[in-house]
Amino acid sequence: MGSYTIAVLPGDGIGPEVTEQALRVLHAVADRWGHTFFFQQALVGAAAIEAEGEPISDATMNLCRRSDAILFGAVGGSPRREGSNATIRPEQALLRLRKEFELFANLRPVRPFQALLNTSAIKAEVLQGTDLLVVRELTGGLYFGKPSEIRETAKGYEAVDTLIYTEAEIERIMSTAFDLARGRRKLVTSVDKANVLSSSQLWRRVADQVATEYPDVTFEHLLVDACAMHLIRRPASFDVIVTENLFGDILTDEASMLAGSMGMLPSASLGARRTAHGMFGLYEPIHGSAPDIAGQQKANPVAAILSAALLLRYSLNLKKEAQAVESAVEHTINAGYRTEDVREEGKNLVGTNEMGSQIVQALLVVEA
Ligand code: NAD
Secondary structure: OEEEEEEEEOOOHHHHHHHHHHHHHHHHHHHHHHHHHEEEEEOHHHHHHHOOOOOHHHHHHHOOOOOOEEEEEEEEOOOOOOOOOOOOOOHHHHHHHHHEEEOOOOOOOOEEOOOOOHHOOOOOOHHOOOOEEEEEEEEOOHHOOOEEEEEOOOOEEEEEEEEOOOOOHHHHHHHHHHHHHOOOOOOOEEEEEOOOOHHHHHHHEEEEEEHHHOOOOOOEEEEEEHHHHHHOOHEEEHHEEOOHHHHHHHHHHHHHEEEEEEOOOOOEEEEEEEOOOOEEEEEEOOOOOOOOOOOOOOOOOOOHHHHHHHHHHHHOOOHHHHHHHHHHHHHHHOEEEEEEEEEEOOOEEEHHHHHHHHHHHHHOOOOO
């Protein structure tokens, strides 16, 4: 039994709908195991721009700072605010959170549910046994390197982006991947483009150094283009994939299709900061605010609920409870409940709230 403070930032579009279901599940966890969760809710994204004039206020940042973890929904989707020349954009909230809390490691576990293997675009026999974790570097590389600009020259316009990584940045993400592999099947695949890029050559050199500290973990390098192919051809052969920001961005969307829908995949963003219980982190589904289905009870809440499970595991150190939430989701899917995005002939099609209710009920009976 323990007391924990969780900042809840539901955001925009389907963000609040799926976060509500994740909160119901966390309330059920509190009831079953006698924990006390203090939920502190605040606005973020377009909702915060509308009410407070900025995507995330200082007050909300402070609220997050005082918490053990952040449960995040999704931001974006207000076309009125998102013209190409809008200077205040909802997504800036996420960048501020990642930057100020130095959330440099983005974890995306991909473990397609057995009962959903036939809903994926990939053949079931290829998917069979897939259980991988992508560890993406989140605060460096092309997305943050300077200069990044379009400039005018005598011969017309030119553009530049800068791919820069320091040894220390590579070392910490590599150590994170190796530490995580030790709790899994002990295989790390480092993905780069070392045949072309200098940044990848340093990446490989540091990766090799870190690997010597983990003699119990099997280690391999893979070029990013080959990795894109092997993810589809032999996904079950991977355990932990670690890669830089841009490669990770692209490979994780590709990997999400292994699980059948964006609505199924959770993520955790972790940094060096520790709390009294575990690692401080931000937990969110990998999908966005999905304005096309917002307010229609069509959103799949599973990604948000599995994100809450990651929060229990990594930030609150409540491993048994995290496992129980994951089992409750699997139990509900095995019982035939499906939201629109993974609908199947002969299965029970339900809305967002009903899917949440079924998972809450399952949580009360699954073994822990
Ligand atoms: P999206 O992830 O919101 O939606 C892509 C497609 O997947 C849509 O057809 C949507 O209906 C479907 N989908 C997404 N989540 C679903 C769920 N839980 N259940 C069922 N179907 C689901 O991506 P988008 O449409 O490219 O972007 C919409 C907005 O979200 C944009 O403003 C974008 O910038 C923002 N965005 C935010 C985040 C974030 O908050 N981390 C991530 C990606 C996109």
